[in-house]
Amino acid sequence: MLATITITIMLLTPGGTVPSGPPHTDKITHALMFAVLAYCSRYARLSPIVTVAWLAVYGIVTEVLQATIAVRRSGSVWDWCADLVGVAIGLAIAAAVGRRVRAGRTK
Template sequence: MPPFAWRRVLPLVVAVIAVTVMLLLPGDTTPSGPPHSDKVTHALMFAVLAYCSRFARFSPAITLAGLAAYGVLTEVLQATVAVRRSGSVWDWCADVLGILVGLAVAEALRRRARAARAR
């Protein structure tokens, strides 16, 4: 990979590490909030991951497929390995919603930048 490409990939690597740590921390170390607020957290984390993936120039299809699979993996790990955590299909649904939001934001910003350059 050319050296300049690392500048685009590094935010994604850092985000994946941070999200993985947050999702696998023991359940009693994570802050609690109103019911279902964890779904918002999941959506936001995966929106950031999707945006970073597009910044790294992965295609929308690769981003969606890869992050959806990563979401399944983290839910399985929460259900089987993480202490005082549980996996949830609804958390994964929030993950996918976040991916779609991140892809939409990345596309909107890409179009805005393209329009600004055209002026």
């Protein structure tokens, strides 16, 4: 829950207050944030399908909010695509950690 609140604040912070970086840094940032959310969702024992579903909807909602109410922000389909890439990365990391933990228990 804390991760979701923190990331929502980050996504809706007025534009221009976040330092710019190399090209596409924002896409990498989106992917990393959503990887964290996906990992946390799996840690909370949400299924992969539920994780993908809620994060896909959350990504759409945050992009719409950026386009409509956030100051100096714009919504982007490409940001949402980066969000989904992050979800896939987070799910893959959670699966790898889960396998490693289960393997450690059987020794």
